[in-house]
Amino acid sequence: MIDSSLKDIAAALRDRKVSAVELATESLARIDAGNPKINAFVTTDRDGALAAARAADERLAAGQGGPLTGIPLAHKDVFCTEGVLTTCGSKMLANFVSPYDAHVVSLLKAAGAVMVGKTNMDEFAMGSSNENSHFGPTRNPWNAGKVPGGSSGGSAAAVAARLVPIATGTDTGGSIRQPAALCGITGIKPTYGTVSRYGMIAYASSLDQGGAFARSAEDCAVLLSAMAGHDPRDSTSLERDSEDFGRECTPADAQPLAGLRIGLPKEFFAEGMEGDVRAAVDAALAEYRKLGATTVEVSLPNARLAIPAYYVIAPAEASSNLSRFDGVRYGHRAAEYGDLNDMYCKSRAQGFGGEVKRRILVGTYVLSHGYYDAYYIKAQKLRRLIANDFAAAFEQCDVIAGPVSPTVAFGIGEKSDDPVQMYLSDIYTIAVNLAGLPALSHPAGFGTGNLPVGLQLIGNYFDEARLLGTAHRFQQTTDWHLRVPAGF
Amino acid sequence: MSRTDWEVVIGLEVHTQLNTQSKIFSGASIAFGAEPNAQACAVDIALPGVLPVLNKGAVERAIRFGLAVGATIAPKSIFARKNYFYPDLPKGYQISQYELPVVVGGQIHLLVPDGKGGAYEKVVNLTRAHLEEDAGKSLHEDFHGMTGIDLNRAGTPLLEIVSEPEMRSSAEAVAYAKALHALVRWIDICDGNMQEGSFRCDANVSVRPRGQAEFGTRREIKNLNSFRFLQQAIDFEVQWQIDLIEDGGKVQQATVLFDPDSGETRAMRSKEDAHDYRYFPDPDLLPLVIDSAWIERVKGELPELPAALSGRFQGEYGLSAYDATTLTASREVAQFYLDTVAAVGSANAKTCANWVMGDLAARLNKAELDITASPVSATQLAGLVARIADNTISNAIAKKVFEALWNKEGDSADAIIDAQGLKQVTDTGAIEAIIDEVLAANPKSVEEFRAGKEKAFNALVGQCMKASKGKANPAQVNELLKKKLG
Numbered sequence: 025m026i027d028s029s030l031k032d033i034a035a036a037l038r039d040r041k042v043s044a045v046e047l048a049t050e051s052l053a054r055i056d057a058g059n060p061k062i063n064a065f066v067t068t069d070r071d072g073a074l075a076a077a078r079a080a081d082e083r084l085a086a087g088q089g090g091p092l093t094g095i096p097l098a099h100k101d102v103f104c105t106e107g108v109l110t111t112c113g114s115k116m117l118a119n120f121v122s123p124y125d126a127h128v129v130s131l132l133k134a135a136g137a138v139m140v141g142k143t144n145m146d147e148f149a150m151g152s153s154n155e156n157s158h159f160g161p162t163r164n165p166w167n168a169g170k171v172p173g174g175s176s177g178g179s180a181a182a183v184a185a186r187l188v189p190i191a192t193g194t195d196t197g198g199s200i201r202q203p204a205a206l207c208g209i210t211g212i213k214p215t216y217g218t219v220s221r222y223g224m225i226a227y228a229s230s231l232d233q234g235g236a237f238a239r240s241a242e243d244c245a246v247l248l249s250a251m252a253g254h255d256p257r258d259s260t261s262l263e264r265d266s267e268d269f270g271r272e273c274t275p276a277d278a279q280p281l282a283g284l285r286i287g288l289p290k291e292f293f294a295e296g297m298e299g300d301v302r303a304a305v306d307a308a309l310a311e312y313r314k315l316g317a318t319t320v321e322v323s324l325p326n327a328r329l330a331i332p333a334y335y336v337i338a339p340a341e342a343s344s345n346l347s348r349f350d351g352v353r354y355g356h357r358a359a360e361y362g363d364l365n366d367m368y369c370k371s372r373a374q375g376f377g378g379e380v381k382r383r384i385l386v387g388t389y390v391l392s393h394g395y396y397d398a399y400y401i402k403a404q405k406l407r408r409l410i411a412n413d414f415a416a417a418f419e420q421c422d423v424i425a426g427p428v429s430p431t432v433a434f435g436i437g438e439k440s441d442d443p444v445q446m447y448l449s450d451i452y453t454i455a456v457n458l459a460g461l462p463a464l465s466h467p468a469g470f471g472t473g474n475l476p477v478g479l480q481l482i483g484n485y486f487d488e489a490r491l492l493g494t495a496h497r498f499q500q501t502t503d504w505h506l507r508v509p510a511g512f
Numbered sequence: 513m514s515r516t517d518w519e520v521v522i523g524l525e526v527h528t529q530l531n532t533q534s535k536i537f538s539g540a541s542i543a544f545g546a547e548p549n550a551q552a553c554a555v556d557i558a559l560p561g562v563l564p565v566l567n568k569g570a571v572e573r574a575i576r577f578g579l580a581v582g583a584t585i586a587p588k589s590i591f592a593r594k595n596y597f598y599p600d601l602p603k604g605y606q607i608s609q610y611e612l613p614v615v616v617g618g619q620i621h622l623l624v625p626d627g628k629g630g631a632y633e634k635v636v637n638l639t640r641a642h643l644e645e646d647a648g649k650s651l652h653e654d655f656h657g658m659t660g661i662d663l664n665r666a667g668t669p670l671l672e673i674v675s676e677p678e679m680r681s682s683a684e685a686v687a688y689a690k691a692l693h694a695l696v697r698w699i700d701i702c703d704g705n706m707q708e709g710s711f712r713c714d715a716n717v718s719v720r721p722r723g724q725a726e727f728g729t730r731r732e733i734k735n736l737n738s739f740r741f742l743q744q745a746i747d748f749e750v751q752w753q754i755d756l757i758e759d760g761g762k763v764q765q766a767t768v769l770f771d772p773d774s775g776e777t778r779a780m781r782s783k784e785d786a787h788d789y790r791y792f793p794d795p796d797l798l799p800l801v802i803d804s805a806w807i808e809r810v811k812g813e814l815p816e817l818p819a820a821l822s823g824r825f826q827g828e829y830g831l832s833a834y835d836a837t838t839l840t841a842s843r844e845v846a847q848f849y850l851d852t853v854a855a856v857g858s859a860n861a862k863t864c865a866n867w868v869m870g871d872l873a874a875r876l877n878k879a880e881l882d883i884t885a886s887p888v889s890a891t892q893l894a895g896l897v898a899r900i901a902d903n904t905i906s907n908a909i910a911k912k913v914f915e916a917l918w919n920k921e922g923d924s925a926d927a928i929i930d931a932q933g934l935k936q937v938t939d940t941g942a943i944e945a946i947i948d949e950v951l952a953a954n955p956k957s958v959e960e961f962r963a964g965k966e967k968a969f970n971a972l973v974g975q976c977m978k979a980s981k982g983k984a985n986p987a988q989v990n991e992l993l994k995k996k997l998g
Contacts, residue, residue: 103561104560110560112560123559124559221561221563223561223562224561225560225561229796257563257565258563258565259564259798260795260796340792343595343790344605344790347597347604347605348603348604349560350599350604353557353661364599368597388790391792393788396791396792400792
């Protein structure tokens with residue numbers, strides 16, 4: 025049943041052909057069987073899941089369920105969950121149990137979704153391969169020797185391996201789209217401010233945005249609609265009414281995308297993309313044309329500056345955001361230390377992994393007296409230029425399409441000693457975060473080694489429904505998103 | 513060089529705790545005195561994932577202050593993070609305002625006692641005032657070599673008010689601090705409780721040879737929580753700097769603490785080990801936008817300000833600048849005065865002023881009472897002033913009646929005058945009878961007066977007043993006595 029679409033699962037639940045307890049049990053059994061192969065979960069919450077499932081069944085029996093009532097789901101371990109471990113992939117929080125739920129968690133609880141566990145991630149969401157987790161790397165369900173992408177690699181792998189039908193994630197520089205692409209599923213990062221950041225452990229506040237993973241765009245829409253909405257506890261949360269992001273995921277006629285102008289940034293197609301990725305992306309674009317869309321070349325001249333700008337702004341914010349992990353009130357504290365300063369140094373040296381330390385150092389440096397203007401202020405200016413590029417491009421097109429990642433999933437250990445190579449794997453995704461735009465990744469075929477390739481669709485602000493509708497049309501005539509990795 | 517060859521330069525940074533219900537970025541209470549950490553919520557203790565939400569009440573108080581000092585209210589200001597590690601700073605940064613503060617400029621008008629019984633006027637310009645959150649408290653006692661952390665104060669809203677370095681003596685600094693203290697209470701943005709830390713001063717102090725244009729190197733005295741300490745700390749610091757320079761030394765920029773027990777200041781940290789706070793705009797908070805409608809609404813809710821009221825007292829009631837300033841030192845005193853004048857009529861405004869600033873203030877001071885707790889009400893004082901004005905009692909008797917009112921011997925001045933028979937005697941016949949008795953009983957004084965001793969006349973007046981138990985109208989006694997002796 026977990027392999028079915030959300031719509032079908034919800035109908036079966038409503039018609040009492042299956043119970044939420046049966047679904048939760050099925051999901052937990054799949055985790056038991058599948059997780060040892062991919063290490064997608066840090067924590068499973070069997071008792072909590074079954075209790076939530078029983079409550080969901082009562083609601084469903086009373087005819088009160090919604091589209092997510094009784095649906096098993098997993099949360100990225102960056103979201104605080106009351107009473108359940110929230111580690112953020114770090115030794116620093118290896119024993120941290122939050123006394124409160126993140127806004128997203130409480131919304132999904134209220135919707136009746138059944139959380140079965142918390143998924144693995146790069147420590148504090150810093151990484152593109154899930155290798156930076158204190159709890160060991162997550163493996164790609166398509167090939168256990170490959171990375172699932174990051175930082176939301178655990179959620180992407182869990183959905184790809186059909187352990188859960190949906191999962192939450194966060195995307196600061198591509199952390200939903202890139203693992204979705206590498207694992208062959210659909211993932212969306214909405215417009216900045218759509219999903220409350222309250223209770224989502226901050227990496228880079230001005231870039232972090234929660235989002236959804238599912239096999240299909242239609243299912244992503246259901247999850248995202250339940251996660252979104254104004255939250256007065258997050259000052260950057262948009263004051264917009266809730267909306268049905270699936271409203272354009274409707275049955276289609278022969279030319280469902282007639283009139284849609286797809287912009288292809290020439291910079292994305294110029295160099296850097298591997299041949300197998302290029303072939304899959306081109307084939308997907310041909311499919312879009314078949315569906316009635318036209319393609320037009322656009323330009324994002326400053327997109328090449330996205331990585332340097334990002335690697336100033338994100339570490340700057342991170343260096344400050346992560347200061348609270350000082351060993352004083354919660355989290356890891358060194359067993360032995362001299363004075364106060366020594367306690368800070370030892371606790372943080374022991375509690376944080378290498379990549380987190382690297383970004384704290386970079387961030388501290390770029391904010392330092394005498395360097396602030398040259399780095400931080402300049403990066404903010406670049407950010408503005410990048411956003412302007414997108415604004416200009418959207419005068420010529422309705423959505424922008426391109427690759428998500430220059431390569432298919434790479435090998436575990438292949439790039440972990442070379443941070444710059446690792447950073448370059450986000451070259452097509454980062455500009456979107458700097459501009460605050462919505463974007464999704466959907467399966468577009470397979471490349472070398474039978475590994476999935478994703479296509480990225482970038483929308484203008486608040487165009488989530490259009491992005492999801494567009495991807496949905498594609499998924500109605502293709503079956504890439506229905507392929508299941510062997511052994512799952 | 514002598515002490516007078518040096519000019520003292522002082523600028524003050526005052527942290528006023530805003531009297532909001534809740535903290536500046538969370539819903540926790542800011543009430544003083546709760547059990548440690550009982551008023552620290554998830555946001556205050558900086559749990560992973562929590563976010564700040566700005567308290568509009570704190571902004572409103574900043575606007576009120578800006579309007580009261582004639583400052584510019586910034587249409588857009590920015591909250592920034594000031595990064596440093598300390599156990600009582602849970603986030604590892606303090607949210608403050610740095611490059612773009614909410615209040616820019618403004619002035620404080622003050623009267624500085626000149627030390628000779630008078631006072632001179634002075635205007636101190638303000639640089640800025642900005643909103644920020646307070647830190648928690650580290651408790652170093654009672655924990656046997658460990659440190660306790662109380663985060664009740666963490667996130668308490670502060671308005672940091674920064675003056676230009678325009679004060680030239682500790683007396684000016686104290687007068688400025690007092691005027692500011694009175695103002696923030698007047699406009700009801702701060703309770704002004706200095707013991708509880710609601711109003712704390714940092715003083716930047718330097719000295720320079722008189723006539724030198726550039727400032728000397730300053731040292732900052734932190735956390736002075738009484739006017740007396742402010743004065744003592746500055747006086748000590750000034751002398752210390754002068755002595756150092758005159759001994760051939762050089763002042764190093766530093767942060768210093770004042771020890772009230774020794775009366776000395778001592779360096780806490782020097783510029784070399786000063787923090788690099790790595791300020792940057794807080795990405796969790798939007799720019800603070802204040803539109804003119806908001807400013808206008810706050811303006812409409814402001815009480816008449818002390819400067820305006822003081823001007824009115826001088827213009828309408830003919831009070832001196834000093835009296836008008838004294839009576840507008842606090843809203844409560846001014847209200848008491850206004851109520852008194854309203855009850856007795858503005859023709860007696862000067863007499864009312866004398867009583868409020870004189871006998872009443874002295875008596876309240878002695879009893880350590882606030883004017884709001886005065887046993888003599890404004891109406892009662894007005895009744896007393898009315899009887900002085902219509903010659904029912906003399907000033908001397910009025911003091912007696914005041915005492916009686918204070919001691920609740922009667923409900924009103926009239927009741928006491930009646931009950932105790934204090935009504936002034938103005939009947940010429942009755943006064944003449946008293947004079948005759950006094951002259952008969954004091955032939956020696958009469959003789960001395962006739963021999964040209966003016967003093968003897970005063971003695972006779974005194975005897976007449978005594979014989980009348982103070983009730984005889986002194987002017988009439990004078991007049992009739994002169995006639996009889998003439």
